[in-house]
Amino acid sequence: MPEMLQLLQDPTAWVALVTLVVMEVVLGIDNLIFISILTNKLPAGHRERARRIGISLALIMRLALLGTIAWIVKLTTPVFELYGHGFSWKDMILIAGGLFLVWKATKEIHHNVDPADHNEDFIASSVTATFGAAIGQILLLDLVFSVDSIITAVGMTPHLPIMVIAVIAAVTVMLVAAGPLARFIERNPTIVMLALAFLLMIGTTLIAEGMGLHVPKGYIYAAMAFSALVEVLNMLSRNRRQKAAAAKAEHGK
The missing domain is CATH 1.20.5 (Single alpha-helices involved in coiled-coils or other helix-helix interfaces)
Structure with a gap:
């Protein structure tokens, strides 16, 4: 309690909080685009529920990771070296997430460009994602973006309460924006291709970051x-x- 009162009276703590909230919201855009595209493939009655579950899981995962900050910090420690570059668990998580995003975006772009490539029965069974599969894919990307988000937070401030407030605020913004963004994408088919291109670029960036190439x-x-x-x-x-x-x-x- 005394620590909280001290933080409330510290102007630098407020500046750190506002800065971190903005950064967390910006970092959450990637996750939000993926969730919007993925849930739009579900039956109309399941989309809102899937979005809420996916974003709620992101919040739970990030708060859980905040509770293990000492372990999170160790994720940046190199585990093995290849061609003179040390790879940490964070690098491997980013590379795996980037490869998944590139694969997913490429697959969706292929379907949008050439939907007649498969017969109608196959399209009905494969393109209309099941609720469980959608949640599983959202959870996988939540893990990648959550690790990146929490490491960013740890690097910006040493105060856990500030990190917790920033994460909750950012995920709340995601929860509010998810529905309108998904509906906007659904109403404008050309936006889908643009969003998939964004995911392709984000996936490539994650792979580059994991390989040690920093992309501003x-x-x-x-x-x-x-x-x-x-x-x-x-x-x-x-x-x-x-x-x-x-x-x-x-x-x-």
Whole structure:
């Protein structure tokens, strides 16, 4: 209790909290895009429940990892060396998660580009994901993003209460934003391809990070923001053309 009162009176603690909340929210965007794409493949009645379960599992996992900070810090200790580079458990987790994202995004892009590649029965059985499979895949990526998120938090502040508050705040934002983001992606098919491209880039970045090649997050998010802006302009242009065509057809009658 005295430690909490001391933190409340410390301006640097508040600055660290706000900074960490913002960083955790930004880091959660990757996870949110994946959850939105994956749950949109479920039957309509199961999507909201799957999103809530997936994000709740992310919160539980991150809080559980915060309770084992000493172990988390050790994840950055090299376990073996290959070609002069030491690989830690964190590196291996990032590489595995990156490979999974690249595989998943490539598979989904292939289906979107060439949906007639399989017969209808196969599509119905494989493309419409089961609830359990969706939760399992969300849980796998939650683990990857949670480890990265907690190591970031540990590197920014030594105070556990600040980390806990920041994680809860960031996951709450994810919970609120998940539904609208998923519905927006569903209403705009071209956004799906853009989001899958984001996942492909994020997966590649995770693999690079695991191999010891640091990629500044600012470059990644700047590229994502620019691509999203271009797509928004394309959507506005398409809407204007559609309205103009509809008005012309109505006038022709």
